Every structure is written in structure tokens, then in C-alpha cells.
Amino acid sequence: MTKPIPTKARVVIIGGGVSGCSVAYHLSKLGWTDVVLLERKQLTSGTTWHAAGLIGQLRASQNMTRLAKYSADLYVKLEAETGIATGMRQNGSITVALTDERKEEIYRQASLARAFDVDVREITPREVKEMYPHLNTSDVNAAVHLPLDGQCDPANIAMALAKGARQNGATIIEGVKVTSVLRRDGRVTGVTCEQNGESFTIETENVVNCAGMWGRELARQSGVTVPLHACEHFYIVTEAIPGLARLPVLRVPDECTYYKEDAGKMLVGAFELKAKPWGMDGIREDFCFDQLPEDFDHFAPILEMAVNRMPMLETAGIHTFFNGPESFTPDDRYYLGEAPELKGYWVAAGYNSIGIVSSGGAGMALAQWMNDGEPPFDLWEVDIRRAQPFQKNRAYLQERVSETLGLLYADHFPYRQMATARGVRRSPLHEHLKARGAVFGEVAGWERANWFAKDVQERKYRYSWKRQNWFENQRAEHLAVRNGVGLFDMTSFGKIRVEGRDALSFLQRLCANELNVEPDRIVYTQMLNARGGIESDLTVTRLSETAFLLVVPGATLQRDLAWLRKHLRDEFVVITDVTAAESVLCVMGPKARELMQKVSPNDFSNQAHPFGTAREIEIGMGLARAHRVTYVGELGWELYVSTDQAAHVFEALEAAGGDLGLKLCGLHTLDSCRIEKAFRHFGHDITDEDHVLEAGLGFAVKVDKGEFIGREAVLAKQEKGLSRRLVQFRLSDPEPLLFHNEAIVRDGEIVGTITSGNYGHHLGSAVGLGYVPCDGESAADVLASNYEIEIAGTRVKAEALLKPMYDPKAERVRM
Template sequence: MTLPSHARVVIIGGGISGCSVAYHLAKAGWTDIVLLERKRLTSGTTWHAAGLIGQLRGSLNMTRLAKYSADLYVRLEAETGISTGMRQNGSITVALTPERHEEILRQAGLARAFDVDVSEISPSDVKALYPHLNVDDVVGAVHLPHDGQCDPANIAMALAKGARMMGAAIHEGVKVTRVLDNGARVTGVEYDAGGGESAVIACEHVVNCGGMWGRDLAATSGVTLPLHAAEHFYLVTEPIQDLTRLPVLRVPDECAYYKEDAGKMMLGAFEPKAKPWGMAGIPEDFEFDSLPEDFEHFEPILGMAMHRMPMFERAGIHTFFNGPESFTPDDRYYLGEAPELGNYWVAAGYNSIGIVSSGGAGMALAHWMTEGAPPFDLWEVDIRRAQPFQRNRKYLAERVSETLGLLYADHFPYRQVETARGVRRSPLHEHLKARGAVFGEVAGWERANWFAREGQERAYRYAWGRQNWFDNQRAEHMAVRERVGLFDMSSFGKIRVEGRDACAFLQRLCANQIDVEAGRLVYTQMLNQSGGIESDLTVTRLTETAFLLVVPAATLQRDLAWLRRHLSDDFAVITDVTAGESVLCLMGPQARDVLSRVTPDALDNDAFPFGTAREIELGYGLARAHRVSYVGELGWELYVSADQSAHVFEALMDAAPEIKLCGLHTLDSCRIEKAFRHFGHDITDEDHVLEAGLGFAVKTGKGEFIGRDAVLRKREAGLERRMVQFLLRDPERLAYHNEPIYRDGALVGTVTSGNYGHFLGGPVAMGYLPCKGQSVAEMLSARFEIDIAGQRIPAQASLAPFYDPKGARMKL
């Protein structure tokens, strides 16, 4: 076997993911594509996958990728001559509880919004479609007629053949030992040439599609790829007489899925407590292998299946299979360019949905690589969301024991993970815990989400309606609106940019005017060439040559990568200083009075206007106070050195016992009343900054910056849609995310984010409405409804915030 000495791209891993990337890069016109597989194609996870094709995912863009996969698999056979086994026999999901029924009804509304054929069906309808099923305790169900199933190994082989037909080279039995780089970007791969020798293929791009091997390979290049293998079980019966073709069946309340294939029945499980595997690494000779049986572990699932489908009491077991699959800490796969190393790309960690995902993921990654940007917003699977600490193998092993089961758990809003917690804590963590904090986790940070009353259970009781902390949130919310509240926002990402060219560098990246006097704070976005929002942040000029950028905790790695990618020849240094300072947000109409009790510094509007930062004395310490607000009230963000944080907190609480401690749920309910946007939901890299209603933060007159031309083009052409705030008329029906929006009975969009507006007295939602050729009056003079679990709730729409539309309260 002769391998080339150079290639444009080397793809590592010959499962369905790697084969899809090779196919789509070739389809896009790239040549010199080399795929290297350590053993044989499909020999890791692909060969034993169940092959379920469910087109509805949790968001529009993930659904677009899944639908693309289904369409691709249908046409691959004609293109390559290899049968894919793809048949669209439909799927049914049944609910055994009212809570699950609400979930699947919400999913049905989502499906209609995403143009996926769906219908709600009764238990008797389920029985007609699935005669073998016991429906005595079924509450309801949904049917998706165009879902289906396929032969995963054959699809991978068809993709590989298609790639070869277009010129890609695929080599089996070649193990990549490391990826080479020059400190900034990849330069090649080293592989085992046999006989103790190694060889190199020089290349411009590498794609890690290594599945459960991918994490350790990435680590050798300093790339964070947090995934871990877990055991995944299913059984296949002996042939069952007169068994006809059936839809795929999911019974998530019993952690089970069912698939008929060639007259046999498969039963698979997503058990609540899974078994991590491969903690010491994947065995070198692992190929088309299974893991030891553990029937005791699977027995509870089979017991429920015998009740659900009595044929399992009589059918013999042909195969009981246990095979490893890769899972990630948040049940979402990884796609995109690694932030640590240029041209190191990733497509891995598919959480048991690799077959339905890989077709679309390969298309999206190929577009990203060839065009320089993804085809649409892919933040939820972007590798840049991964946190460096998540490489820790003990953390991953514990977390994936939970995430496998979460795939079929109730997907309640605000659901918190329970494993591998407490990794990152604010210096105030124990202070808040002692005062009733109930914590959630974002990017590893433990953050107070709400505060329990004395004697109240400090735990979530999940529901689709008002949860057990609803009244706690109301008390916190109204304290911020009427008196004063204190938030610990130490998890904010903090990036220091400094040096001779720091100002010019940020001027080029940010849409707002950054060249302001020291002590000024600027709200801005960093845009891409299409005018989409890559980052939403504040920039504070500390000195002539030093700036502090404050970003959401979840986007820190993304924002650092964006900055470093564009640094070029600028004389500037970018430093993550997140852990160095705590942030205490003192907010509410009494904030000035409270703060004046612990500082001798002037806080009036003349001495300390809105949008400025000053160093002030606090207790016995020093802090940098930023006068800014994400809740729409008078307030300051107090940036305090981590070693002084506890003292400043104590000084504030001692001086003003009336301060109400508030959590992140209240921060969100306050910001949505004020119609402040939330990155990742309301604004993403495919949302134009003008259509998002953020044109006030764009200064085209300052000179060139990334996205300026797109802003000017949009101003000339006019907006096609606008961000709108909604107030729902029914105070009991809550919107969270992705609920369909109807205008005069026509579907026009989906909710981007929602929460309860306690001051306004009802649920509040955000979303985009089409507006091309319409005046504001024409756009809003309509009958609006939000679909919540099949019930359309009347809603009032507004372009201006319902709360304090002129923003006067922040400048009191």
C-alpha cells in the first residue's frame, strides 16, 4: 500500500462521520482528500448502530441537518449502487404520563414549524398502527410518517464509494499516531507505517472523526474534545411469525425503542444510569467487537417491554448486544474548527444519533471548510463550546453515566445535570449556599439559579408549567424592580486585550465605537461578513492601551477563538482573566443608596454616569464599578479581586440587610421584560444585527470593521424580519423556546426565548417576524398567537420593550 506524501486534507476515522465528510468535501470540489482508518471502515461504532432516522430534532437547524441526512440516504443508492436499506416507515412516540404528553405535543408544534409532517394520535390510533402494543396506559402519541430506519454500515460504504468516485483516497489499516503542527495550525499527520517505522502525510487540514478514539488523539495536539464511551445495549429476537413492517416505536417513559427488521424485533435502551467504558483507553485491537453481556443491567428494560409488547414474553432472543458509543457532557455532538489549533477540524461525539446526524454534519462541515463559515448557525454543536477542564477523564466518565439516559428523560425546562458537579465555583459559593442558593451549572460554573426560603426544599421539582421555585423568582424579581437585589455573576467571561494596537484591533472587530476615553464602557457586537452576530459583549477601556471584554460564560472559548483568529499582525495580547475577579451585580432603584453605605466615592449621575467604569473603595477593599445593567434598573457591576470578594460581599450584606439575593432565573426574567437579547437564543451568527434590533450599537461612520458592508447593504435593501417581544394573555401557559408563532392564523416564526414577566404579570417571549415591505403598524396590527402544546395562546406584540421602553430607569 502506497500512501501519498501530501494531501489537502486528511480525515481520521472511517465510520459514517468520516465517510460523510470525505463525500461532501469531494462533492464541494476539493481534491487530494485522504481518509485514514485504523482498522476497517465502520469497525468502531457505525457497524452496530440501530440506524434510526428521526428527522425532528430540538432546533430548526439540527432538524435541517437530520432532514438532509434522510434525503441523502434515499438518493445514495441510485448514485453509488450500494443499498442503504433506507425505508421511511415512520415513527411513533408514545407518552405514559401527562408530563410526557405535554412534551411530545410541544414537539409536534415544533415539527410543524420546521415543516416536518406530524400528527397527534390517540391510543386507539396507536393500536391500529402498532397492533402488538399494549396501549392501556398510553396517554397520547405523535406520529411522524417520514421518519424511518436504514442500514448504517451500508450507508457508510455508499458514502465512501461516492467519495472515491469523485477522487478521494480511502486507506484502511492505517493508524494515525499524531497530528503535526507549527504551533499555529496543522501541517500534517504521522502514521504507523509498520515495522516500527512511522511516515508523514503533509496536509493543510485535518478532520478528527475518530469517535471514541478521537478524544485521546486530540489531546496529543492540545485540543479539547470531551467525549467518553459508554456501553449501549439492545437485543434482537428470533424471527416472529407474521410480523409485518412496523414504524419505529419510542417509549421514552420506559427508556426503550423498538424496531422491526426482517421479521425480527429489536429492543434498545437508554437506561437512566449508564455504564461508562474504556476509562483506561480503547484496546488497540478493538475492531467489530462487542462488550461483555450484562443481562442484569438490561433486565428492567426487558421487564417493561414484556408488558408493553407481550410478544417479548414468547419470542426467543437471537442476539443480546452490548457495544460502546461516544457520549458528551451535554448530549450534543462536536463540529467545527478547534479553537486551539488552526485547520484542526472535528466531527465526533454523536451520542447515539450519529447515523441521522452524520449526513447533515458532513455537509455542514464541508461547507464550513470550503466557504470559511458554516451554512447556518451551529452554535449548539460547535466545538468552541467545550471547556478545557472537560478533558478530565474522571469528569467525563461520571457525566456520561447520566447523559446517555437523559436522551429519553423528560426534557423539562431548566433541567439540571446531577453528575460531575462543583468543578468551577465562585469565591462566594459557600456564602450563597449558606443563604439558600440552589445551584445550576453552565460551562462547569456553579451558579445560584434561585434562593430557597428557610425550611424550603433546596431542589428542583420539574414541570412544564410553574415549577416549585416560581414564587421565589417572583420575590427576587420584584425586589430588583422595587428595591435592590444582588447577583453573583463571577462566571462572566473576562478577556483582557492590551498592547499598542489593541484599540485598532478591537475597532476592526467590533461594530460600535471602541475608541473612547478611558473609563467608558461600550455595548457592542462582533459581526461576521454577513452582518451576523458572532459575539455580544461589553468593552471597557481601562487605559489608553488596555481593554476589558466581558462575555457570557458559555461563549468564552468561542469569543477567545474569534479574537485570536483575527489577531493577524496586530501588536496586542489577548488574555483570559475570568478567574481573577468576582462580579457582584447590585441592581434596583435603591442600589445607589446601598452602595453609598460601603463606599465614600461619589455615585451621582454627574460623578458616575451610566456607561462608565470607576475604581471605588468598598469596605476595606477596592473594586472597579461598572455602571451598566442587564435587568433594566439602576445598578453597578462590581468587579472585585477574587481574594477580596468575600469581604466585599460581607460588607454589602452587613451594611444593607434589605438586599435580596437573586439567581440567574431572575436575571433572565428581568432581562426579557426589558427585551434585552440573549446570545445563542435571540441572536446568533446568522441573525443580522439590524434585524435583531441592535442597530443602535453599530457605528458605520467610524471606519472599516468586519460586517460593515453587510450592514450598509441591509440598510439599503431594507429589513426582511424584525425581533419582536410578546406578552402572552394566559398567565398559566409558559413559553420557553421554539414555540410556533402565528399571525392572523399563519405560521410566521418560532419563539427564540421565553420567561415569566413578574412585573408585567404574564409570560414574555421573544421572536422574529417577517416584515419585508411592511410598516411597523402593518406588521403589528394583527392577531398574534403562540402555540403551546397544541393550544394557541393570544399574545400582544411590540417592537419597543413592554417594560420601561425609553430605558429611563437605568439612568436614575
């Protein structure tokens, strides 16, 4: 009997894979009774039914690990709750390293696991052999064991979630295709759908796109950006192998392979370095429980390595050679949250082959987000607002996902850059910088000079966990900024104009600092949420009585635009993205004033142009707006130049800077300088989960100015006291390196992780930032402890300070 389609719902979930079923389950658990899930064919068709079902708890950050651990715990409980066997068993996992570089990586991951309270231990090759007797361990030089990892039956997990949702009042209907999402005045109003050739409309204010590899096209119809693309994913399943006992899940990332014992058979799967995109011309209408054509030639090199690694495979028959599609994203992270283009349009898709372990936690987090109006904790890594509009381009996606599939098991070296789909967004200075030795990285599609090679030096990265081939280049750039003058191209900054009669009152409500300042004043501020967490870290320049320029990181531009537009009331305010209109050249260092005086007739003295002010200047034969601010902790100016004049201004600065030793500098140097100065970085050191006072940014909060979002949380924290503090660390040994996620050890106990790190070339060793718990403790108490940083299992003594180790009184920026 066909289920009737309701005419109204609080939410319509599109897609009946494990993701959609998880969202339905968790919303119904929160008391949302009118939840409707529509599946175009049958539950689990598409991707879920053929997933490998690996449950690995450790992820690249604490919150992603929190979600994965939640999934594992949920899947253990689901069988008792629903009566459906989930196949969940915590048989553990082993990851082996065949190279020294991989050993460093997995040992760093083990330190991270300890910091995240994940059960882990480093084991010897002999112990690996004891746990996995079928394995060739002759060239294994290290391994890590996580005993609470495991595996499950993906289809049954989805079915159990679906049953749990139904038990709590959700309606799940198969054989219904959503044809459009209705909208009015910028928000969702309903969906149209088809069942057995008949059309229906459901009124709703919330839609959740859980459509997997169909998700991009579904979103496009509503003007929403969900950049993902399907790739072919291969594995084999052997015939039954006599005497094969239960085994841990095994990962051999150096050979791109994973192994899973299941019912006396072995499953061998791969994340090969160059994948095969699929579905470039769309996905046919009747696609359901379909397999893709076999391509044994593509899989053969993987299988050859697998037979060497596990010799019993040579005589085991192949029961199944499987090829199925899975969706991948440009940065290997899935999408979660409300789309910035359309209110009430939510997304949970693009799981990059880790959908089973992710979906339990992702469904919980999204349900809470929808219920409470804000995420339960920092989810910026997977936030849909990180997606750039251009990334829905199919040619871009086809090229990029051929790389992202393989990155799952590639060496996760620090500073690793994407190799595919490059050059989409370029500064007007790109060719100038390229000609002068720039080696580019990419953020939000922007090509940015990360470091500058010498004339005889190869212009490419040589990745390592030790000092990479650009370390000395960065040192020279860094010291030029500290002792002379450096020039950065920061055109990738996001630039937003907020203007209109009510612009001031609007921004006063959103920003924590006082913005009722004279025109040409620059204010450093944060936009907070109701918990006092940091939603945006920015500068606001008052251009006139009714116009303001907001400068934000390039990676957060879409997020920041969405936050502004979300909080716009019936106010006369216009919000415009003007990022492409201006280039930004940063002149930084103690000789910056001398350089500016050589290229401009304007007065750059402290009296004429004090810190924190902006004004129009003549430069060369052009004009610029010069902002006296800094992110490196030195005297300097950010020059905002119309893009048509940017090349001329660059040439004028370069010509005039020769006598001063002007050095072109890259983003690696910007980062190392700002970490020496303990300047915070949004997404690493400060997030929407980090209270502005605990982040040490109380100086940028003015509670006396009147009401603003987060004010009550700031007052409450002032009264209650801090529960943790952001501390700067410097290693006593000049040799080890800090990147991020190294464990902070206080008096012998792990208490947190390094949020960001780099080498302090002026201070002479690696420097990092990280939060330390301090309930009831004074600042002196926090600093009185003994600190170490655990790096790949080795603990290194560290100095800790709450004030910046470099120029603590900020005298240099006001020279």
C-alpha cells in the same frame, strides 16, 4: 494490494465511520479532489457497524432539524447514486407518552415540528393500536406520529458515502493508523501514520478528527480539547417472529426504550437512566468489530418493561444480546468545527448515539464550513468551541456520561440541571450563597445560584412543564429588583484583557460600535461576521489608552477567545483570559444607589458616575471597579472585585442592605428581568446567523467609524431593508408559560418560534422574543397583525411590540 499513501493532501480525515465517510463525501462533492481518509482498521468498525440506524428528523432546534432532514433526504438518494443499498425506508415513527408530563413534552415537540415544517400529527391511543397492533396501549395517554421518519442500514450508509467520495476523487485507505498530527506556528502541517509496520508522513493543512471514541485521546496529543467518553449501549434482537409486518419505529421514552422491526425480527434498545461508562483505561489496540461482555442483569429491568409493553416478546426467542460502545459528551450534543487551539484541526465526533441521523447533515455542514471559512448557518449548539478545557478530565467525563446517555429519553423539562460531575468551578462566594439557600445550576462548569430557597423549603428542583417549585421564589426576587434592590453573583462572566500598542485598531476592526472613547467608558457592542451575523455580544471597557476589558457570557468565553485570536494580524496585541482573577457582584434596582452609598465613600450620583462608565471605588475595606451597566433594566452597578476580596465585599453589602430589604437573586430572575426589558441573549435570540439590524441592535453599530468586519453587510441591509424583525410577545392569559421554541402564529399561520421566554412577574404574564418575517413591510404592518403562540397544540393570544414592554425609554437605568 495495499494502497499507496500519498505524500500530500488538502485534507486528511481520521476515522472511517459514518462521520468520516460523510465528511469525505461532501468535501469531494465540493470539488476537493485531494481528500484522504485514513481508517486504523476497517470502515465502520468501532461504532457505526452496530448502530441501530434510527432516522428521526425532529431535533431541539431549527438548524439541528435541518441537518437531520438533510440526512434523511441524502440517504434516500444515495442508493441511486452509488448502487449500494442503504436500507433506508421512511416507515415513520411513533412516540408514546405514559404520563401527563410526557404528553406535554411530545405535544410541545409536535408544535415545534410544525414550525420547522416537519410532517407530524398527534394521534390517539386507538390510532396507535391500529398502527402497532402488538403494542399494549392500556396506559398510553398520548402519541405523536412523524410519517417521514424511518430507519436504515448504518454500515451500508457509510459504505455508500465512501463509494460516493471515491467516485468524486477521494482516497480512502484502511489499515492505516494515524500516530500524530504535525503542527507549526499554531497550525496543522501534516500527519504521521503507520501501515504494516512502516511509517509515513502526509503534508496537509487540514485534519478532521472523526475518530469517535478514540477522538479525545487523539485530540489530546495535539493539545486540543474534545471531551467525550464511551458508554456501553445495549439492545436485543429477537428470532424471526411469524407474521410480523413492517412497523414504524416506536419510542417509549418513559420506559427508556425504542423498538425497530427489521426483516421480521424486533430490535429492542434502551437508553437507561444510569449508564455504564467504558474504556476508562483506554481502548485496546486491536479493538475493531468487537462486542463488550454481556450484562443481562443491567438490561433485565428494561426487558421486563418491554415484555409488558409488547407481550409477543415473552415467547420470542432472543437471537442477539448486544452490548457495544458509543461515545457521549458532557451535554449530549456532538462536536463540529475548527478547534480553537489549533488552526486547521477540525472535529466531527461525539454523536451521543444519534450518529447515523446526524452524520449526513453534519458532514455537509462541516464541508461547507471548511470550504467557505465560516459555517453555513448557526451551529453554536454543536460548535467545538463550547467545550471547556477542564472537560477533557477523564474522571469528570466518566461520571458525567453515566447521566448523559439516559438524558436522550429522560423528560426534557425546562431548567433541568445536570446531577453528575458538579462543583468543578465555583465562585469565592459559593459557600456564602449555599448557606443562604442558593439552589445551583451549572453552565460551562460554573456553579451559579439559580434561585434562593426559603428557610423551610427544600433546596432542589421539582421539575414540571407547569410552574415549578421555585416560581414564587423567582417572583419575590424579580419584584425586589424592580422595586427595591437585588444582589447577583455573576463571577461566571468571561473576562478578557486586550492590550498593547495596536489594541484599539484591532478592536475597532472586530467590533461594530465605536471604541475610540475616553478611558473608563463602557461600550456595548457586537462582533460581526462578513454576513452581518452576530459572533459575539459583549461590553468593552476602555481601561487605558492601550488596554481594554471585554466581558462576555461564561458559556461563550472559549468561542470569543478563538474569534479574537483568529483575526489577529501582525499586530502588537496581547489577549489574556482573566476570568478567574475577578469576581462580579451585581447590585441592581431603584435602591441600588442608596446601598452603594452605605458601603462606599465615593459619589454615585449621575454627575459623578453616569451610565456607561467604570471607575475604581472603595467598598467596605476593599477596592472594586464599579461598572454602571445593567442586564435587568434597572439602576445598578456591576462590581469587579479581586477574588481574594470578594467574600469581604459581599459581607459588607449584605450587612448594609438589611435596612433596604436587599434580596439575593439568582440567574432565573436575571433572565426574567432581561426578557421583560427585551434584552437579547446570545445563543437564543442572537446568533451568527442573525443580522445585527434584524436583531434590533442597530443602535450599537457605527458604520461611519471606518472599516470593521460586517460593515458592508450592514450597509447592504440598510439599503435593501429588513426581511425579519425580532419582536417581543406577551401572552394575554397569565397562566401559560413560555420557555423557548413555541410556535409564533401570525394571522393563523406559523411564521417562527419563540427564541427565549420566561415569566414577566412585573408585566403579569409570560413574555418571549422571536423573529417575524417582514419582507417589504413597515414596523406598523408587522404590529398590525393578530398574533398567537402555540403551546403544546393550544394557541394563546399574544400582544406584540418592537419596543421593550418594560421601560421602553430606558429611563430607569439612568435614574
